[in-house]
Amino acid sequence: EAQVTQNPRYLITVTGKKLTVTCSQNMNHEYMSWYRQDPGLGLRQIYYSMNVEVTDKGDVPEGYKVSRKEKRNFPLILESPSPNQTSLYFCASSPYIGGAKNIQYFGAGTRLSVL
Amino acid sequence: AQSVSQHNHHVILSEAASLELGCNYSYGGTVNLFWYVQYPGQHLQLLLKYFSGDPLVKGIKGFEAEFIKSKFSFNLRKPSVQWSDTAEYFCAVKSGANNLFFGTGTRLTVIP
Numbered sequence: 337e338a339q340v341t342q343n344p345r346y347l348i349t350v351t352g353k354k355l356t357v358t359c360s361q362n363m364n365h366e367y368m369s370w371y372r373q374d375p376g377l378g379l380r381q382i383y384y385s386m387n388v389e390v391t392d393k394g395d396v397p398e399g400y401k402v403s404r405k406e407k408r409n410f411p412l413i414l415e416s417p418s419p420n421q422t423s424l425y426f427c428a429s430s431p432y433i434g435g436a437k438n439i440q441y442f443g444a445g446t447r448l449s450v451l
Numbered sequence: 452a453q454s455v456s457q458h459n460h461h462v463i464l465s466e467a468a469s470l471e472l473g474c475n476y477s478y479g480g481t482v483n484l485f486w487y488v489q490y491p492g493q494h495l496q497l498l499l500k501y502f503s504g505d506p507l508v509k510g511i512k513g514f515e516a517e518f519i520k521s522k523f524s525f526n527l528r529k530p531s532v533q534w535s536d537t538a539e540y541f542c543a544v545k546s547g548a549n550n551l552f553f554g555t556g557t558r559l560t561v562i563p
Contacts, residue, residue, distance in 0.1 A: 369550070376460070378541060378555035379495075394550070426494065428551075439485075440551055442495040 338363045342427050342443035349417055350451050357412045357446045359427030367430045368410040369394070369440070370402065372423040379426065385410055417450040424448075453478045455544050457554035464532050465562050472527040472557050474516075474542030484525040485543040485551070486516055495541065501525065512536070534563045 340361045349355055361368065369384040371394075381394030385404040399421055401413040410429075414421060427443040456475045464470060476482065486498040499510025506518040516527045525542060542554040 371553075376555060378455075378457075379551075379553040381550060384550060439497055439500065442487075444494045 340443035342446050346447050348449045352416050359410045361429040365429035365431050369428045370412045371426045419450050422450045453552045455554040457557050459557045461558045463560045467531050470529040470532045474525045476544045483545040486527050487541045489539045532561050534561045537561045
């Protein structure tokens with residue numbers, strides 16, 4: 337089954353304790369992206385990757401890191417989480433770089449609370 | 452910079468009422484337009500999309516949207532809503548590169 341898998345689904349942590357949210361897709365997609373969803377703000381892009389070893393900042397990259405060592409995986413890293421990073425995070429992937437007819441597929445989401 | 456505006460933050464309707472959710476975007480070039488739906492506790496799912504051709508697009512579950520280029524709009528409609536349509540709806544725009552720009556979302560509550 338084609339899917340985007342995020343882990344964990346729920347996470348409660350404390351300020352300053354490094355954490356990683358994993359994202360994996362089994363559709364051989366080149367493009368992957370991380371979003372955060374906050375009430376009243378919709379989805380905002382954090383980082384995206386056009387292909388292996390190619391990553392770039394989205395609209396709200398501060399406090400986050402990503403890596404793309406393999407095509408299927410795109411982990412989101414919070415080196416020193418802060419309470420303002422409490423949010424719902426979505427990973428997404430899509431097949432064609434720059435193609436007009438591609439569609440982004442979303443993971444189930446990771447709800448993160450930073451105390 | 453591109454932006455997507457959804458003017459209705461929360462809409463409450465009775466079952467069988469008609470629905471129209473507004474979406475306006477700011478970008479002068481060729482765009483691809485999407486509506487995603489997020490049911491409570493779930494991830495985003497594609498409802499419908501417009502790439503080219505007929506500006507009236509039909510999606511799943513009886514939803515449709517009309518692209519009006521002159522108004523930079525892509526409003527979502529459904530003639531008769533059901534309780535199961537209770538969800539949050541996001542309009543999104545993509546141009547050029549792969550990045551999607553989302554609106555802030557409209558929460559729809561349908562009262563049985």
